Amino acid sequence: MGVEGIGAPVARKEDRRFLTGKGRYTDDMTAPGMKYAVFVRSPHAHARIERIDVTEAKTMPGVIDVLDGEQLLADGIGNLICGWMIHSKDGSPMRMGVWRPLADKTVRYVGDAVAVVVADSVAEARDAAEAVIVDYDPLPVVTDPVQALRDGQPQIHSEAPGNLIFDWEIGDAAAVDRAIAGAAHVTELKVLNNRLSPNPMEPRATLGIYDPGDDHYTCYTTSQNPHVARLVMSAFYNVAPENKLRVIAPDVGGGFGSKIYIYPEEIVCLWASKRTGVPVKWTSDRTEAFLTDAHGRDHVSTVQMAFDANHRITALKVDTISNLGAYMSLFSSAVPTYLYATLLSGQYDIPAIHANVRTVYTNTAPVDAYRGAGRPEATYLLERTMETAARELGISPAELRRINFIRSFPHQTPVIMNYDAGDYDASLNAAMAAADVDGFAARRAESERRGMRRGIGMSCYIEACGIAPSAAVGSLGAGVGLWESAEVRVNAVGTIEVMTGSHSHGQGHETTFAQLVADRLGVPIDSINIVHGDTDKVQMGMGTYGSRSGAVGMSAIVKALDKVEAKAKKIAAHIMEADESDIVVEDGALKVAGTDKLVPWSQVALAAYTAHNLPAGMEPGLKEGAFYDPANFTFPAGCYICEVEVDPETGKTTIAQFVAADDFGNIINPMIVEGQVHGGIAQGIGQALLEGVHYDPDSGQLLTASYMDYAMPRADDLPSFKVSTSNTPCPNNPLGIKGCGEAGAIGSPPALINAITDAIGNNALTMPATPEKVWAAVQTGH
Amino acid sequence: MAKITMTVNGRQVAGTCDDRTLLVHFIRENLGLTGTHVGCDTTQCGTCVILMDGQSVKSCSILAAQAEGSAITTIEGLAQQGELHPVQAAFNAHHGLQCGFCTPGMVMTAVDMIRRHGGNLDEGRVRAELEGNICRCTGYHNIVKAILAAAAAMGGARQAAE
Numbered sequence: 001m002g003v004e005g006i007g008a009p010v011a012r013k014e015d016r017r018f019l020t021g022k023g024r025y026t027d028d029m030t031a032p033g034m035k036y037a038v039f040v041r042s043p044h045a046h047a048r049i050e051r052i053d054v055t056e057a058k059t060m061p062g063v064i065d066v067l068d069g070e071q072l073l074a075d076g077i078g079n080l081i082c083g084w085m086i087h088s089k090d091g092s093p094m095r096m097g098v099w100r101p102l103a104d105k106t107v108r109y110v111g112d113a114v115a116v117v118v119a120d121s122v123a124e125a126r127d128a129a130e131a132v133i134v135d136y137d138p139l140p141v142v143t144d145p146v147q148a149l150r151d152g153q154p155q156i157h158s159e160a161p162g163n164l165i166f167d168w169e170i171g172d173a174a175a176v177d178r179a180i181a182g183a184a185h186v187t188e189l190k191v192l193n194n195r196l197s198p199n200p201m202e203p204r205a206t207l208g209i210y211d212p213g214d215d216h217y218t219c220y221t222t223s224q225n226p227h228v229a230r231l232v233m234s235a236f237y238n239v240a241p242e243n244k245l246r247v248i249a250p251d252v253g254g255g256f257g258s259k260i261y262i263y264p265e266e267i268v269c270l271w272a273s274k275r276t277g278v279p280v281k282w283t284s285d286r287t288e289a290f291l292t293d294a295h296g297r298d299h300v301s302t303v304q305m306a307f308d309a310n311h312r313i314t315a316l317k318v319d320t321i322s323n324l325g326a327y328m329s330l331f332s333s334a335v336p337t338y339l340y341a342t343l344l345s346g347q348y349d350i351p352a353i354h355a356n357v358r359t360v361y362t363n364t365a366p367v368d369a370y371r372g373a374g375r376p377e378a379t380y381l382l383e384r385t386m387e388t389a390a391r392e393l394g395i396s397p398a399e400l401r402r403i404n405f406i407r408s409f410p411h412q413t414p415v416i417m418n419y420d421a422g423d424y425d426a427s428l429n430a431a432m433a434a435a436d437v438d439g440f441a442a443r444r445a446e447s448e449r450r451g452m453r454r455g456i457g458m459s460c461y462i463e464a465c466g467i468a469p470s471a472a473v474g475s476l477g478a479g480v481g482l483w484e485s486a487e488v489r490v491n492a493v494g495t496i497e498v499m500t501g502s503h504s505h506g507q508g509h510e511t512t513f514a515q516l517v518a519d520r521l522g523v524p525i526d527s528i529n530i531v532h533g534d535t536d537k538v539q540m541g542m543g544t545y546g547s548r549s550g551a552v553g554m555s556a557i558v559k560a561l562d563k564v565e566a567k568a569k570k571i572a573a574h575i576m577e578a579d580e581s582d583i584v585v586e587d588g589a590l591k592v593a594g595t596d597k598l599v600p601w602s603q604v605a606l607a608a609y610t611a612h613n614l615p616a617g618m619e620p621g622l623k624e625g626a627f628y629d630p631a632n633f634t635f636p637a638g639c640y641i642c643e644v645e646v647d648p649e650t651g652k653t654t655i656a657q658f659v660a661a662d663d664f665g666n667i668i669n670p671m672i673v674e675g676q677v678h679g680g681i682a683q684g685i686g687q688a689l690l691e692g693v694h695y696d697p698d699s700g701q702l703l704t705a706s707y708m709d710y711a712m713p714r715a716d717d718l719p720s721f722k723v724s725t726s727n728t729p730c731p732n733n734p735l736g737i738k739g740c741g742e743a744g745a746i747g748s749p750p751a752l753i754n755a756i757t758d759a760i761g762n763n764a765l766t767m768p769a770t771p772e773k774v775w776a777a778v779q780t781g782h
Numbered sequence: 783m784a785k786i787t788m789t790v791n792g793r794q795v796a797g798t799c800d801d802r803t804l805l806v807h808f809i810r811e812n813l814g815l816t817g818t819h820v821g822c823d824t825t826q827c828g829t830c831v832i833l834m835d836g837q838s839v840k841s842c843s844i845l846a847a848q849a850e851g852s853a854i855t856t857i858e859g860l861a862q863q864g865e866l867h868p869v870q871a872a873f874n875a876h877h878g879l880q881c882g883f884c885t886p887g888m889v890m891t892a893v894d895m896i897r898r899h900g901g902n903l904d905e906g907r908v909r910a911e912l913e914g915n916i917c918r919c920t921g922y923h924n925i926v927k928a929i930l931a932a933a934a935a936m937g938g939a940r941q942a943a944e
Contacts (some may be wrong), residue, residue: 200881604817
């Protein structure tokens with residue numbers, strides 16, 4: 001691997017700018033003449049707009065203009081759309097309601113954008129926004145997805161009668177019912193997956209710049225996928241054609257899914273820049289982020305798991321209601337379907353699975369992918385059920401899992417996925433050893449002597465990453481292909497730039513991608529720059545989400561490197577008058593194998609650009625591009641064990657230890673991979689112990705709209721983590737890597753809840769397991 | 783309008799702003815020092831922490847006018863002659879940052895934490911001291927490691943100097 005190549009824990013190249021205050025985030029950007037946007041947002045969860053009066057607001061100091069949905073509609077700006085078509089089981093297409101970037105006649109959740117003020121300063125824009133008079137006629141509200149499906153509830157979109165967006169199924173219902181009827185034991189559980197706010201520390205922001213000279217738009221935005229933003233804003237929102245729209249996602253302060261989507265604000269600021277003739281910047285405050293960033297999770301499920309007399313799972317039946325909020329966000333339909341139900345086989349050989357999923361409109365913020373996206377919901381449901389079943393069957397949770405592990409690969413599940421490689425015993429054994437499960441009984445006894453309750457819980461997760469073969473996702477309804485693109489440019493002096501469609505917003509691509517190139521070409525990583533996040537600089541891209549940057553993004557770089565290397569070998573062979581097949585790349589040079597003849601990369605590069613002496617017919621230059629379309633998903637998997645101590649007097653849970661044993665396939669930079677796991681676990685612990693979005697059910701007001709109301713994990717809520725990895729390389733991509741971005745958030749919530757319920761002897765506990773809930777559960781436990 | 787004079791990163795600066803302008807906005811917009819961030823509106827997240835007369839302060843929690851005459855150090859003023867401060871170097875060595883957005887506030891908080899506690903820092907105290915700084919990327923694991931390593935390095939340097 002060398003000190004900088006694949007497998008080396010290289011300190012990150014990008015750190016210096018972040019550590020010295022030189023990171024460049026969207027809100028740091030300015031443009032000559034720039035003004036500031038503040039949005040007028042609905043204070044009602046559901047209302048008709050009777051009248052908007054901007055007369056006074058327009059006269060306020062510093063105000064350039066006040067614009068509303070009527071003007072936006074008149075200018076032909078399109079509706080926001082969901083880009084993944086799902087059909088109900090009766091064959092009908094999903095029922096997507098209209099989402100205007102600025103509300104037309106109806107507002108459907110608190111925070112729905114109604115108008116925008118553009119002014120000289122944020123403060124003046126805010127003052128004027130408060131002076132905009134909107135007459136609302138409030139309508140009845142529904143926030144709970146189960147309630148929203150009942151008769152007589154408020155109707156949120158006329159396109160979706162009964163608030164039902166689609167009623168979808170996967171698997172063989174008849175086979176599942178037969179297996180349940182003939183089972184030796186059936187475990188039944190109701191599972192709630194709490195609604196979360198992603199909360200990247202950088203709030204969303206955008207700067208729209210219209211240049212009338214060229215009739216051209218530039219959009220700085222907090223995006224995980226600037227090319228997708230450009231595509232969607234061009235193809236669907238009619239902001240500008242692609243060749244007239246440059247999208248730049250500079251440094252982005254975390255995403256976790258919430259910055260995949262194109263939101264109304266990007267569209268409105270670009271449009272407003274043309275309308276007003278000045279660059280327009282909007283920066284979300286944290287309350288706006290809570291109100292309008294796409295939320296995650298929010299499932300209500302029932303599950304039945306059938307076992308034969310030997311404790312082998314014979315069937316799994318799941319019914320899920322998924323709350324998609326007031327509007328269908330960009331990939332919202334895919335999350336509770338193909339990213340969720342296809343993972344319900346977990347690490348287990350389950351002959352029959354059936355899942356029914358109903359998605360529902362409510363008067364709440366849109367819900368879409370949040371770290372893990374569907375897979376945490378599947379894993380929580382499955383691993384809570386496994387732990388519950390083990391308790392009911394009276395065998396150890398580890399043993400029940402071992403009995404049912406898949407051990408032969410490839411493995412075709414009954415729910416589409418074809419697992420390519422894995423060793424689930426390896427991660428289970430590693431986790432149990434690291435957690436010293438054998439010593440748990442003594443630790444529990446010691447806790448009990450102090451009047452405390454101690455519990456241990458595990459979770460064996462699988463996820464599907466590296467989304468995904470374009471033809472496959474296309475057949476399932478995706479509106480886009482999910483390849484990745486890369487270009488490797490060897491400059492004339494031998495330095496290298498890699499233009500990648502992946503986007504780094506904390507993942508460390510500028511280091512890991514450079515490590516890959518360094519490993520292949522033998523050049524120092526300081527001579528390699530990774531360029532990303534700008535549609536004018538990077539040819540094409542699909543962006544970063546679903547742990548795809550390694551498996552898909554780096555694979556595209558490999559393909560481009562293959563082409564660069566092939567051409568360089570031809571040039572080197574020509575220079576050294578050797579046979580091309582004898583040229584090898586080693587230590588930053590191209591050598592004739594078995595001799596001391598070599599030319600350094602810099603000399604080959606210079607030869608390529610001077611073009612004075614190239615093989616006959618060869619084009620000058622040394623720059624190659626590639627698109628990579630994955631052959632399959634990748635399947636990271638692992639085992640997490642959590643041990644807790646609960647104070648029965650207060651209900652407070654303390655995490656005594658948290659162990660993660662993951663199989664990510666091959667690893668480029670173990671230090672960065674560990675960091676990804678740490679962060680994912682923290683978000684999973686947050687979900688299980690602290691976090692939850694709450695709406696008042698009567699008014700639809702968001703009750704958790706600040707960091708004083710929404711409990712983000714703080715340093716003293718968390719322990720240090722014990723993490724390790726095992727490795728079954730992914731056979732379906734050139735690097736053998738699987739992806740590590742989401743595992744922590746997927747595997748940890750069930751481990752924690754399994755531990756707490758073990759400690760208190762009461763299985764009826766929902767997330768977040770706040771002290772109040774745990775205390776109440778203790779009172780009715782053993 | 784308020785007229786303000788202060789020393790920022792060793793340099794005398796002057797400016798005029800709305801009376802209601804927060805110090806963080808004065809630093810970011812009037813002075814163009816965008817390393818200090820705004821991550822919330824309720825003084826919870828700590829991405830705006832700076833040093834004011836040597837003590838860590840959330841620059842969103844005071845008005846620019848209240849900082850009149852003070853000496854401010856922002857993240858941009860921490861490294862000297864291109865040499866990273868030991869806290870910055872430790873964050874890099876221990877992968878104590880990912881997206882970088884909370885990082886300036888974390889680093890400034892850590893500098894003040896080490897100044898106050900020196901060699902008396904342990905994991906529990908570091909975690910308690912980080913109560914006012916939220917990070918969504920790292921799970922704090924490597925931030926805690928980095929601060930302890932920086933404290934040890936700085937303690938060692940102090941000892942060597944004595």
